[in-house]
Structures are given as C-alpha cells and as structure tokens.
Amino acid sequence: MTDRxxxxxxxxxxxxxxxKALDAVSLTIGEGEFFSLLGPSGCGKTTLLRSIAGFxxxxxxxxxxxxxxxxxxxxxxxxTNMVFQxxxxxxxxxxxxxVAYGLKRLRLSREDEARRVGDALEQVRLAGxxxxxxxxLSGGQRQRVALARALVMRPKVLxxxxxxxxxxxxxxxxxxxxxxxxxxxxGITFILVTHDQYEALALSDRIAVxxxxxxxxxxxxxEIYQHPRTRKVADFLGGMNFLSGRILGEQxxxxxxxxxxxxxxxxxxxxxxxxxxxxxxxxxxPERLRLLWDDERAPHELSGRLENRAYFGEVTHLSVGVEGLxxxxxxxxxxxYGADDxxxxxxxxxxxxxxxxxxxxxxxxxSRV
Amino acid sequence: MTATALAAETSPDRxxxxxxxxxxxxxxxxxxxxxxxxxxxxxxxxxxxxVTYSFWTQDYLEIDRTFTLENYRQALxxxxxxxxxxxxxxxSLAVSVATVVFSYPVAWxxxxxxxxxxxxxxxxxxxxxxxxxxLRVMSWKVILGYGGVLNTGLIxxxxxxxxxxxxxxxxxxVVITLVHSWAAFAILPIYVSLQKxxxxxxxxxxxxxxxxxxxxxxxxxxxxLPGVISxxxxxxxxxxxxxxxxxxxxxxxxxxxxxxxxxxFGKAANWxxxxxxxxxxxxxxxxxxxxxxxALRFALGRMK
Amino acid sequence: MSxxxxxxxxxxxxxxxxxxxxxxxxxxxxxxxxxxFNDAATTTFPLTGFTTKWYASLAGNTAMLEAARNSLxxxxxVALLSTVLGICAARAITRYRFRGQxxxxxxxxxxxxxxxxxxxxSLLMIVLAIGLELSLITVILGQTVFCVPYAMSVLVSGFExxxxxxxxxxxxxxxxxxxxxxxxxxxxxxxxxxxxxxxTFTISLDEFILAFFLAGxxxxxxxxxxxxxxxPAKLPAVLALGTIMIVLSIVxxxxxxxxxRRAERRTRMASxxxxxx
Numbered sequence: 001m002t003d004r005x006x007x008x009x010x011x012x013x014x015x016x017x018x019x020k021a022l023d024a025v026s027l028t029i030g031e032g033e034f035f036s037l038l039g040p041s042g043c044g045k046t047t048l049l050r051s052i053a054g055f056x057x058x059x060x061x062x063x064x065x066x067x068x069x070x071x072x073x074x075x076x077x078x079x080t081n082m083v084f085q086x087x088x089x090x091x092x093x094x095x096x097x098x099v100a101y102g103l104k105r106l107r108l109s110r111e112d113e114a115r116r117v118g119d120a121l122e123q124v125r126l127a128g129x130x131x132x133x134x135x136x137l138s139g140g141q142r143q144r145v146a147l148a149r150a151l152v153m154r155p156k157v158l159x160x161x162x163x164x165x166x167x168x169x170x171x172x173x174x175x176x177x178x179x180x181x182x183x184x185x186x187g188i189t190f191i192l193v194t195h196d197q198y199e200a201l202a203l204s205d206r207i208a209v210x211x212x213x214x215x216x217x218x219x220x221x222x223e224i225y226q227h228p229r230t231r232k233v234a235d236f237l238g239g240m241n242f243l244s245g246r247i248l249g250e251q252x253x254x255x256x257x258x259x260x261x262x263x264x265x266x267x268x269x270x271x272x273x274x275x276x277x278x279x280x281x282x283x284x285x286p287e288r289l290r291l292l293w294d295d296e297r298a299p300h301e302l303s304g305r306l307e308n309r310a311y312f313g314e315v316t317h318l319s320v321g322v323e324g325l326x327x328x329x330x331x332x333x334x335x336x337y338g339a340d341d342x343x344x345x346x347x348x349x350x351x352x353x354x355x356x357x358x359x360x361x362x363x364x365x366x367s368r369v
Numbered sequence: 370m371t372a373t374a375l376a377a378e379t380s381p382d383r384x385x386x387x388x389x390x391x392x393x394x395x396x397x398x399x400x401x402x403x404x405x406x407x408x409x410x411x412x413x414x415x416x417x418x419x420v421t422y423s424f425w426t427q428d429y430l431e432i433d434r435t436f437t438l439e440n441y442r443q444a445l446x447x448x449x450x451x452x453x454x455x456x457x458x459x460x461s462l463a464v465s466v467a468t469v470v471f472s473y474p475v476a477w478x479x480x481x482x483x484x485x486x487x488x489x490x491x492x493x494x495x496x497x498x499x500x501x502x503x504l505r506v507m508s509w510k511v512i513l514g515y516g517g518v519l520n521t522g523l524i525x526x527x528x529x530x531x532x533x534x535x536x537x538x539x540x541x542x543v544v545i546t547l548v549h550s551w552a553a554f555a556i557l558p559i560y561v562s563l564q565k566x567x568x569x570x571x572x573x574x575x576x577x578x579x580x581x582x583x584x585x586x587x588x589x590x591x592x593x594l595p596g597v598i599s600x601x602x603x604x605x606x607x608x609x610x611x612x613x614x615x616x617x618x619x620x621x622x623x624x625x626x627x628x629x630x631x632x633x634f635g636k637a638a639n640w641x642x643x644x645x646x647x648x649x650x651x652x653x654x655x656x657x658x659x660x661x662x663x664a665l666r667f668a669l670g671r672m673k
Numbered sequence: 674m675s676x677x678x679x680x681x682x683x684x685x686x687x688x689x690x691x692x693x694x695x696x697x698x699x700x701x702x703x704x705x706x707x708x709x710f711n712d713a714a715t716t717t718f719p720l721t722g723f724t725t726k727w728y729a730s731l732a733g734n735t736a737m738l739e740a741a742r743n744s745l746x747x748x749x750x751v752a753l754l755s756t757v758l759g760i761c762a763a764r765a766i767t768r769y770r771f772r773g774q775x776x777x778x779x780x781x782x783x784x785x786x787x788x789x790x791x792x793x794x795s796l797l798m799i800v801l802a803i804g805l806e807l808s809l810i811t812v813i814l815g816q817t818v819f820c821v822p823y824a825m826s827v828l829v830s831g832f833e834x835x836x837x838x839x840x841x842x843x844x845x846x847x848x849x850x851x852x853x854x855x856x857x858x859x860x861x862x863x864x865x866x867x868x869x870x871x872x873t874f875t876i877s878l879d880e881f882i883l884a885f886f887l888a889g890x891x892x893x894x895x896x897x898x899x900x901x902x903x904x905p906a907k908l909p910a911v912l913a914l915g916t917i918m919i920v921l922s923i924v925x926x927x928x929x930x931x932x933x934r935r936a937e938r939r940t941r942m943a944s945x946x947x948x949x950x
Contacts, residue, residue, distance in 0.1 A: 090843075647795070
C-alpha cells in the first residue's frame with residue numbers, strides 16, 4: 001500500500017426521480033488499499049460501487065480514477081473491473097473462454113493470451129479447469145472464475161459487489177482468507193461492498209460505513225469498531241451498551257461525564273462534538289465488561305442480577321440488570337469458567353475499564369427526498 | 370425540498386445527464402416501436418377501418434359515406450343474423466366451458482403428478498394443437514360421418530344397428546371439434562397458474578383439518594382462478610368467430626356468424642353489413658366473456 | 674404406468690381419465706396416416722389393404738407442388754419477419770421499463786384474443802382500401818400480425834432468464850455495445866430465436882383463414898387442401914399430404930422444444946449458482 005490516491009470521489013450525488021440514492025459522498029481511496037463499503041441494504045453502497053464501475057452516472061459530482069475524471073466514461077473505457085454479485089459467468093462459454101473474454105479485444109498473440117489465462121486461473125487456484133462448462137461449476141468455483149476474469153485484465157481497481165453473499169458460511173470464511181491473500185499478491189486497490197460487518201472488519205484496510213446515501217464514518221477496522229462516531233455506526237458494527245450521561249466538565253480534547261452507576265469517566269472528544277443540553281450518549285462494548293468470580297477484585301466494579309443467558313458454544317451472552325440503569329447490560333463471557341451454568345437471578349459482580357467508554361454523537365436525521 | 374428546487378438541483382451542470390436518464394426510457398420505446406407500429410398499421414388501423422365502414426352503406430358498387438345505424442339495425446333485428454349470433458355465442462360458451470372443465474384435471478395432473486416429466490407431458494398435450502387445423506377438422510368429419518369411424522365402430526360392437534345421423538352436420542359436431550382444437554390453449558394457462566401455487570399452502574390447509582377435496586376447493590381452485598379465467602377467454606373469444614369448423618362439420622344447423630361475415634365479403638358483397646356484423650360479434654363476445662368472468666369470480670368468492 | 678398408479682392411489686380414476694383424454698386428443702391425428710395408406714377411396718373401416726399410391730400421386734401433382742412452394746415462401750418470410758419483430762418487442766419488454774409498455778404489449782399480443790376472422794376481414798378491407806393487389810405478400814403481412822404474439826411468448830421466456838449483469842460484465846471487460854450484443858446477448862438467446870423461427874413457420878404452414886381472405890390467386894397448401902375437400906375422391910391424396918405436413922410439424926416442434934429447453938437450462942443454471950456440495 002502506498003500513499004498515492006487511486007480513487008477520488010468528490011461530492012457525488014445520485015437521484016432516482018426525487019429519491020436520493022447518494023447524497024454528496026466524498027471519499028479518497030489509496031493505491032493498493034483494500035477498502036470496504038459497509039452498510040445495510042439500500043444505503044447506497046452498491047450505487048457508489050456501480051458509479052465507480054461506470055454502470056451508474058452520478059447526478060452531480062466527479063469521480064477521478066487514477067487522476068482521470070471518469071464520470072462520463074463508459075464502463076469499457078475505465079481501468080476498473082468488477083466481480084458481480086451473481087458472478088455473471090457467461091453461460092455459453094467455458095471457464096477459459098470466460099477468462100479470455102476481455103483479452104480478445106486486446107488482440108494478443110495466441111500464446112500470450114493462453115499464458116495470461118493460465119496465470120489468472122492459477123492465481124485463483126482453478127488451474128486445469130479451463131475446459132469446464134459454466135453450469136458444471138460449484139458456487140465457490142464460479143466466484144473464482146469471476147475473480148480470474150476480472151484480474152486477467154490487470155485493472156487498477158477491482159470492484160467486488162457482495163461477492164461472498166451467495167456462499168454458505170464455511171466457504172465464505174475460507175474465501176475471505178483467500179481474497180485477502182489475493183489482494184496482497186496482486187497489490188492493486190480492491191473495493192468491496194458488503195453488509196456483513198465481520199467480513200468488512202476481517203478484510204479491509206479501511207471501512208466506510210454508509211447510511212441513507214451518506215457516509216457516516218471512514219476509518220480502519222479497529223478504529224471504527226472501538227471508536228464509532230455515532231450511535232448507528234456503533235450499533236451496526238456489533239453489540240453495544242448505550243447509556244445516557246451528564247457532562248461534568250469540558251477540557252481541550254476531553255470531556256468528563258457522569259456515567260450513572262459507572263461514576264465519572266473522562267472521554268476523548270470526537271470531532272465536531274457539541275452537547276447543547278449537557279446530556280450525552282455513551283457506549284461500551286459487551287466484551288469490555290468482565291465477570292468477577294468469587295473473591296476476585298477489580299479497581300472498577302459494579303454489581304447486578306443475572307436476568308437472562310444465551311448459550312453460543314464458545315461464548316455465553318449475559319444480560320445483567322443493574323439498579324439505576326435504564327436497560328440491562330449485555331456482556332459476553334467465554335465459556336472457560338462456567339458462565340453458561342450461572343443460574344438466572346444470581347447476584348453477580350462485573351469489572352469495567354473507564355477508558356473503554358466512547359462518546360457517541362447524535363446521528364444526523366435521514367431524509368432521502 | 371420543493372419540486373422546483375429539486376429540478377434546479379438535478380438539472381444538468383453537464384448536458385449529457387438528463388438525456389442519459391431519459392434514454393433508458395427512450396431506448397425501450399425505440400426498441401418496441403417497429404413491432405408496435407406494425408401492429409398499429411396492420412391491426413389497430415384495420416379494425417378502426419372496419420368500425421368506420423360499419424356506419425356506411427353499400428350502394429351497388431359504390432360506398433355511401435353518410436353516417437347510418439342501418440347495418441346495426443339489420444344485424445340485430447333480422448332473424449337470420451340474430452339466430453347466428455345466439456348460436457355462435459352459445460357454441461363458444463359451451464366450447465369454452467367444456468374445454469376448461471375437461472382440461473383442468475389434465476393441467477392439475479401434470480402440475481401435481483407430472484414429476485420430472487412435466488415438460489414432456491405438456492409437449493404431448495400441445496402437439497395435436499400444432500398440427501393443421503384444417504386436417505384436424507376434416508379428421509373429425511371422418512370420425513363422425515355416416516359411414517365414419519365412430520358409426521362403423523359402434524355397429525361392429527353391436528351397440529347400434531344402423532349408423533347414427535345425429536353425429537355430423539350439427540352444433541354438437543362443431544362443439545366436439547372445437548373442444549379438441551382448443552384443448553392445449555386451456556391446459557397451458559391453467560397449468561401455469563397451478564405451478565405458481567406454493568405447495569405448502571395446501572399442506573397448511575391439510576394441517577388445519579381440511580380433507581383433500583376441501584383443500585382443493587378452498588386453496589387450489591381459487592388460487593388457480595387467474596389461469597381458469599385466461600383459459601376461458603383464450604378459448605371463448607376466438608371460437609365465436611370460427612369459420613372452418615361450422616363449414617365442414619356444422620351443416621345447415623351448425624352455421625356460425627363467421628360464415629355470414631364471409632358471405633358479406635364474398636358473394637353478397639355488402640362490406641358495411643359485414644363490418645357491422647364483425648363489430649357486433651366483437652362487442653357481444655366481449656360482453657358475454659366479461660359476464661362469465663364476473664360470474665366465476667363471484668362463485669369462487671362464495672366458496673371460500 | 675406403475676409410477677403413476679403408485680403416486681395416484683388416492684385418485685384411481687385420474688390415470689383412466691388421462692388415457693381417455695389423450696385418446697380424444699390423438700385419435701383424429703392418428704386416423705390421417707391410417708387412411709392415407711389404405712387402398713380404398715373411402716374413409717371407412719374395415720381397411721382394405723396397404724398402398725402408397727396416394728403418396729405417389731402427390732409427386733406428379735403440379736397444383737399441389739405449386740401450393741407447397743407458395744407455403745414455403747410464405748412460411749420462411751413470416752418466420753423471419755415475425756421473429757425479428759418479436760425480438761424487438763421481447764427485448765423492449767424484458768430489458769427496459771417505459772411508460773405505455775403495458776398498452777403496447779397488449780396491442781401486440783391482442784391477436785391471441787381476437788376472433789381470427791375479424792383480423793382477416795379488417796386486413797382485407799385495408800389492403801383493398803389502399804389499393805394493394807392480393808398476393809402472397811399480403812398473406813405474409815397478415816400472418817405476421819398473427820404470428821408475432823407466438824414469437825413473443827417464446828422469446829420473452831427465453832430473454833427473461835437472461836441475467837442483465839452478463840451484459841454489464843461484458844462492458845466491464847472492455848467490450849462495446851455492439852460487441853456485447855454479438856458475443857454475449859445473441860449466443861445466449863440464440864436457442865430461443867431458433868425456437869421462435871420454427872414455431873412461427875409451423876403456424877404459417879397451417880394457417881388457413883388469413884390466407885383464405887388475403888391470398889388472391891396464389892394458393893397456399895391449406896387453401897389447396899380446402900379446394901380438394903369438395904371432391905370425396907381426392908380425400909385419400911389429401912390425407913397423404915396431411916400426413917406429410919403433420920410429420921413435418923411434429924419434427925419442427927420437437928426441435929423447437931428441445932432448443933427452448935436447452936436455452937432454459939443454460940440460463941437457469943448460470944443465474945442460480947448451486948450450493949457447494
């Protein structure tokens with residue numbers, strides 16, 4: 001990964017009639033970066049990807065691909081290639097012919113073409129399957145053909161539209177690892193559209209979370225998981241305990257907040273933070289709360305009553321009622337110590353780290369028209 | 370955001386954009402226009418010409434172009450045409466009811482019990498319909514005739530002593546022949562609507578205590594109604610204007626309105642009257658088809 | 674039939690009903706060849722003896738051969754014209770959304786829901802009103818109106834399984850609009866197109882009413898047969914001709930059906946990836 005910009009999106013909007021599919025989206029994506037567009041269905045992530053590919057023309061705004069203004073370029077004249085959600089394997093061609101499809105226009109010598117097709121198939125571990133017909137392929141193999149067909153064109157950017165959503169869980173996890181290795185190997189920019197937060201976290205260098213046609217936050221997986229900027233981002237990326245707090249005082253970069261039963265905590269101020277009436281929303285991830293057994297002591301602890309318990313194999317999700325809090329706290333315990341055997345109604349103590357709290361901004365109101 | 374503000378925002382800062390958005394629609398229109406114009410010129414326009422002619426009068430070799438309802442008066446009041454209309458409507462109704470009733474079990478069988486051979490069954494059902502219409506009608510003549518297959522067969526079996534004359538050259542012969550001709554046209558739409566029924570709905574009805582028959586009457590039949598209705602229409606409307614069958618197997622008592630229409634364009638050479646007869650046929654068959662569809666809907670509505 | 678009896682032990686009458694129904698459907702079709710090989714000039718049982726003389730008599734029948742040639746010309750032209758028009762309309766309907774789409778499709782499909790004699794009469798009137806001579810050309814124009822709905826049904830079902838992202842993938846890989854049509858769209862829908870050609874040719878070959886009104890002095894095969902039906906002595910020869918036409922129709926339809934199914938399998942398999950075993 002270099003610091004060179006590969007894609008620059010400036011204030012791109014897309015209207016369908018009066019419906020705003022994209023609302024003034026701006027974004028830069030670097031050369032060699034694995035970038036994910038993450039959000040619920042209808043958030044505009046696919047429209048943005050298809051605008052980069054050239055299948056949608058934005059209503060306003062500009063997209064530079066490797067420095068070239070590209071909004072008006074048709075898809076066949078852009079240095080991008082796409083892996084379609086349905087894979088779009090040409091049914092009348094075999095695997096090798098599918099992969100060679102785009103090369104035909106380059107008028108390579110027969111040997112060059114065959115070599116590039118062979119290399120591409122090798123790269124996606126399909127060597128030797130060139131003569132297979134499209135309908136003889138499994139779901140995973142189709143996906144590899146789609147990848148090879150795009151990569152053989154040596155694009156500057158590879159676009160992936162929910163490429164793993166049609167696969168079952170186990171195969172999906174295998175393909176995630178492979179996709180990441182493939183991106184490292186070819187070293188070009190990958191842009192992945194997904195609604196699966198774990199996929200985005202596991203694969204990406206950076207993630208853009210989108211809601212309602214707007215980008216809510218762009219950051220590295222760790223940053224976006226640990227320091228979500230708004231309540232919706234926090235919620236979309238995983239479980240989160242929300243509490244309301246009261247501002248005690250503000251310093252240069254931090255605020256101190258009265259977090260009800262958790263006492264006073266000092267928190268980093270997110271950019272653009274304002275709290276008009278002194279009330280704020282705080283969040284703490286379930287796994288940042290820890291069960292205390294027997295005589296174990298922690299510098300910051302709280303007691304409550306076990307209200308509910310759900311067994312998930314390697315972990316158990318606990319729901320703990322604490323006096324003075326509006327909602328029970330969720331927490332996740334590994335099953336090494338017997339959290340799965342705790343009786344409902346048991347009095348328990350839990351430890352927390354005051355630094356684990358995040359201050360969440362209010363989400364901007366969503367209007368698509 | 371108001372409409373004008375939006376228009377201002379979406380209006381082109383680059384000229385191609387609005388045009389591109391419109392072009393999706395424009396390309397669709399351009400694509401369909403050859404076919405559409407062809408149908409317009411050779412279907413809609415001719416039908417309008419027929420309607421226009423029906424208000425004119427034939428004056429020997431000339432056409433008198435003053436507006437008149439005289440042709441319609443003739444078409445509706447002269448006993449010969451009235452009888453032909455009534456018989457044509459009656460025959461087309463009988464044919465469509467019989468075709469739908471006899472075809473439904475076949476469509477049901479193929480859809481529910483056709484297994485992997487469904488397509489083969491459908492193909493076998495459609496084959497007779499694709500073979501020459503004229504020859505099929507002629508074949509019925511051979512079957513139903515005085516010395517025909519049915520009569521000789523029945524005599525040889527000892528069922529009858531002398532050949533039956535009631536088989537050929539009457540309305541019954543027309544109905545039998547037409548039911549045969551239109552079988553596949555009824556089976557296919559019913560089959561399609563049966564295929565669309567989620568099988569778990571029937572299982573749910575059985576689970577909730579319905580017998581096989583009740584589940585069929587309360588679930589399968591109402592849900593296949595769209596197919597029954599289109600089967601009905603696709604059989605009834607064309608058969609009302611059938612020409613060949615009444616000419617070949619109908620005899621004097623089996624003549625239908627199409628034979629009279631043809632006569633006006635042939636020997637009688639009275640085009641305006643022929644046009645009025647055609648228009649009246651279309652109107653009458655549409656009305657009776659609508660009535661039957663409403664009756665079907667009503668009847669099934671009561672059944673639930 | 675054992676698989677049927679097993680499946681239908683609750684409905685024992687249904688296989689019997691199906692058998693009777695199929696007898697009803699096929700009896701008239703099967704009688705034609707039977708009598709066409711019968712030695713007698715009348716179409717009554719019992720059969721008198723095997724002969725191929727009725728077929729032999731066709732070979733030297735110039736009027737029949739002329740009618741056959743006319744039918745062939747008309748059939749080929751109608752098949753081409755209605756399939757081309759059907760392709761345009763089917764593509765417009767499956768690929769684009771536009772205002773008036775339903776109305777346009779309704780008009781194009783309406784011959785299916787019209788008494789054929791009315792289509793024939795109205796075409797006759799407009800052809801004569803314009804001052805065109807009745808000829809094979811007017812038959813072609815008229816039969817095309819009637820065949821387009823059939824072409825369209827075949828083609829729409831062929832185009833519907835066509836995944837739009839196939840074309841997008843082609844553009845994405847650098848191909849132009851024309852190249853995409855030639856290299857992706859056409860090959861994928863080719864079986865549907867051939868199937869439409871065969872179906873419309875078959876319909877045209879058997880079509881009577883439109884030809885009856887619009888042919889003028891050049892008869893097609895059904896018109897020739899119609900003319901022969903008046904003479905009982907000529908019936909066996911007509912039956913022989915009919916048998917040949919039926920065999921031809923069945924061969925073409927079997928071909929059309931095989932192609933249609935292959936196309937369907939192809940597009941279905943390509944668009945729905947199977948789960949990994």
